[in-house]
Amino acid sequence: MSWRSPANEGWLRDLPGVRRDQPLARNTSFNIGGPADYFLESETPAELVAACDERGIPYRLLGAGTNLLISDAGVEGVVIRCVNRGWTVHGREVVAQAGLKMMRLARICAEHDLIGFEWAIGVPGTIGGAVCQNAGCWGGQLSDVLLDVAGLIPGEGPRRWQAGELGLGYRSSALRQGRWPGALVETATIRLAPGDGAAAKGDMARLTVERNRTQPIKSKNCGSVFKNPPGDSAGRLIEAAGLRGAREGAAQISEQHANFIINHGGATAADVLELIERARRRVRERFGLDLEPEVEAIGREAVVGRAS
Numbered sequence: 001m002s003w004r005s006p007a008n009e010g011w012l013r014d015l016p017g018v019r020r021d022q023p024l025a026r027n028t029s030f031n032i033g034g035p036a037d038y039f040l041e042s043e044t045p046a047e048l049v050a051a052c053d054e055r056g057i058p059y060r061l062l063g064a065g066t067n068l069l070i071s072d073a074g075v076e077g078v079v080i081r082c083v084n085r086g087w088t089v090h091g092r093e094v095v096a097q098a099g100l101k102m103m104r105l106a107r108i109c110a111e112h113d114l115i116g117f118e119w120a121i122g123v124p125g126t127i128g129g130a131v132c133q134n135a136g137c138w139g140g141q142l143s144d145v146l147l148d149v150a151g152l153i154p155g156e157g158p159r160r161w162q163a164g165e166l167g168l169g170y171r172s173s174a175l176r177q178g179r180w181p182g183a184l185v186e187t188a189t190i191r192l193a194p195g196d197g198a199a200a201k202g203d204m205a206r207l208t209v210e211r212n213r214t215q216p217i218k219s220k221n222c223g224s225v226f227k228n229p230p231g232d233s234a235g236r237l238i239e240a241a242g243l244r245g246a247r248e249g250a251a252q253i254s255e256q257h258a259n260f261i262i263n264h265g266g267a268t269a270a271d272v273l274e275l276i277e278r279a280r281r282r283v284r285e286r287f288g289l290d291l292e293p294e295v296e297a298i299g300r301e302a303v304v305g306r307a308s
């Protein structure tokens with residue numbers, strides 16, 4: 001039975017702040033994506049997730065939209081953008097709500113003379129997205145400091161995961177790989193070392209300068225498109241396959257760093273998918289390696305990551 005019953009549609013329409021047929025492009029760093037049937041920003045997403053689950057309404061959680069390629073045909077059901085951004089510091093431990101940005105948390109930690117999270121200054125997404133992806137850079141990753149995660153499993157109720165239960169690997173987790181489909185991250189607790197916050201701020205400033213020098217940070221993109229294969233770099237392989245600067249519509253493989261795809265304005269998800277498939281095909285032909293997408297394609301007709 002379709003979720004679009006009159007009772008469900010009526011309930012959705014009456015939700016405070018809900019928007020219908022909301023274009024999602026403005027909620028992603030790629031600036032790409034068709035409409036969500038219904039869209040909400042929520043500081044208490046658990047209530048919404050539980051209610052949607054009970055009513056059989058499909059939903060998709062959104063953080064900062066910095067690791068997503070949203071289909072041109074949009075997303076069915078409700079898109080819930082998590083904007084719960086609170087945090088508390090207890091000695092060496094910091095509890096952060098899912099909607100808090102990693103960059104902001106990195107600065108908060110340094111302000112409290114806690115060190116070991118400086119790398120997170122390079123991750124523009126939220127804590128919720130970072131848990132799903134085990135985000136990391138500059139040799140650090142969330143699993144190095146994560147203690148536990150509190151959230152909700154639809155149909156089961158509240159859940160607290162110890163970090164070791166989340167299957168955190170290289171840009172992967174049991175949440176992203178679907179062991180708990182639709183599970184919500186509400187808070188994450190990290191444990192850091194006491195140290196010199198001023199020095200940590202200096203390190204973060206240096207990392208930011210280095211990132212601006214080497215990556216097309218100011219353009220519209222989704223960060224790394226592919227994971228790096230063991231012992232190699234996806235950018236090097238794509239460049240060696242002759243695809244640096246390759247274009248499809250308004251999408252282009254970056255001249256500066258070939259593991260980035262840039263939206264020059266008006267690019268579609270179909271344009272980006274074409275470049276992704278071209279890069280995978282060429283690298284496979286040249287080097288016999290199958291590049292695995294780091295970006296997550298969602299929505300109607302999303303196909304990235306398909307073995308081809």
Ligand SMILES: Cc1cc2nc3c(=O)[nH]c(=O)nc-3n(C[C@H](O)[C@H](O)[C@H](O)COP(=O)(O)OP(=O)(O)OC[C@H]3O[C@@H](n4cnc5c(N)ncnc54)[C@H](O)[C@@H]3O)c2cc1C
Pocket residue numbers: 029060061062063064065066067068082098099122123124125126127128129130131132133134135136137171183184185186217221222223224296
């Ligand atoms: C310029 C740029 C540089 C980047 N550099 C890096 C980098 O160095 N290292 C790195 O790891 N990543 C990097 N990224 C990618 C991205 O920032 C990370 O993957 C980040 O963790 C995604 O967080 P987000 O809030 O944007 O998640 P989104 O893109 O909004 O969502 C990603 C996934 O998480 C899920 N999700 C989001 N919030 C929740 C929640 N509360 N509960 C459950 N599921 C949720 C979504 O449903 C989706 O499946 C970069 C991106 C850009 C644009």
